Amino acid sequence: MKEIIIATKNEGKAKEFKVLFERYGIKATSLLDLEQELPDIEETGSTFEENSALKSEGIANILQIPVMADDSGLVIDALDGEPGIFSARYAGEPKDDKKNIVKVLENLKDVPTEERTARFVCVLSVSIPGETTIFKKGYCEGTIAFEEKGSHGFGYDPIFIPDGYNQTMAELGPGEKNKISHRRNAMVQLEDWIQNLR
Ligand SMILES: O=c1nc[nH]c2c1ncn2[C@H]1C[C@H](O)[C@@H](COP(=O)(O)OP(=O)(O)OP(=O)(O)O)O1
Numbered sequence: 042m043k044e045i046i047i048a049t050k051n052e053g054k055a056k057e058f059k060v061l062f063e064r065y066g067i068k069a070t071s072l073l074d075l076e077q078e079l080p081d082i083e084e085t086g087s088t089f090e091e092n093s094a095l096k097s098e099g100i101a102n103i104l105q106i107p108v109m110a111d112d113s114g115l116v117i118d119a120l121d122g123e124p125g126i127f128s129a130r131y132a133g134e135p136k137d138d139k140k141n142i143v144k145v146l147e148n149l150k151d152v153p154t155e156e157r158t159a160r161f162v163c164v165l166s167v168s169i170p171g172e173t174t175i176f177k178k179g180y181c182e183g184t185i186a187f188e189e190k191g192s193h194g195f196g197y198d199p200i201f202i203p204d205g206y207n208q209t210m211a212e213l214g215p216g217e218k219n220k221i222s223h224r225r226n227a228m229v230q231l232e233d234w235i236q237n238l239r
């Protein structure tokens with residue numbers, strides 16, 4: 042079976058990539074699956090693209106094989122785009138999904154439904170040693186709920202209601218999420234590259 046390394050230590054992402062790549066007959070291996078302990082890469086960039094490239098290039102340079110990375114986050118209009126690239130550590134270190142959700146709900150407590158628009162953003166980067174890194178960006182539009190609901194997924198899924206639904210991403214579950222997510226929307230743009238993977 043063909044294999045791709047995903048430079049992530051996020052269990053939720055790793056799980057989704059396994060399912061998304063399985064459809065193409067490819068095994069997605071995350072850093073959580075590797076015996077070799079790889080360094081935590083500091084996300085010091087100022088864009089999703091820069092941070093994704095730091096991860097894919099950093100790990101590709103060490104392993105000397107093709108590596109994909111995902112830098113993603115939640116962009117909320119009423120918060121001028123926050124938490125954005127700071128989504129993982131919005132409520133401080135160490136990163137904590139639950140505290141991040143509490144902080145978003147608190148910041149939006151006086152914001153009415155029609156002004157709670159937001160989108161998930163995912164930038165995928167693929168780095169092959171000796172080649173230029175390629176990027177694909179996917180979005181998922183929605184609104185921020187007034188309370189958390191649902192137990193599937195990870196991160197901000199319990200407070201994100203995708204457009205066209207009246208349940209949160211965490212209520213919808215993986216089958217539906219993998220049809221409409223920002224991650225899926227970025228991945229479909231990589232299909233040609235994926236087909237040529239050896
Ligand atoms: O589908 C999603 N559903 C809910 N929340 C999500 C999603 N996608 C990204 N997010 C949130 C989680 C985290 O707060 C941040 C990603 O931060 P990001 O740096 O890309 O990932 P991370 O540090 O968790 O793992 P890693 O860098 O090892 O891939 O955006």
Ligand SMILES: [Mg+2]
Pocket residue numbers: 084129
């Ligand atoms: Mg990260």
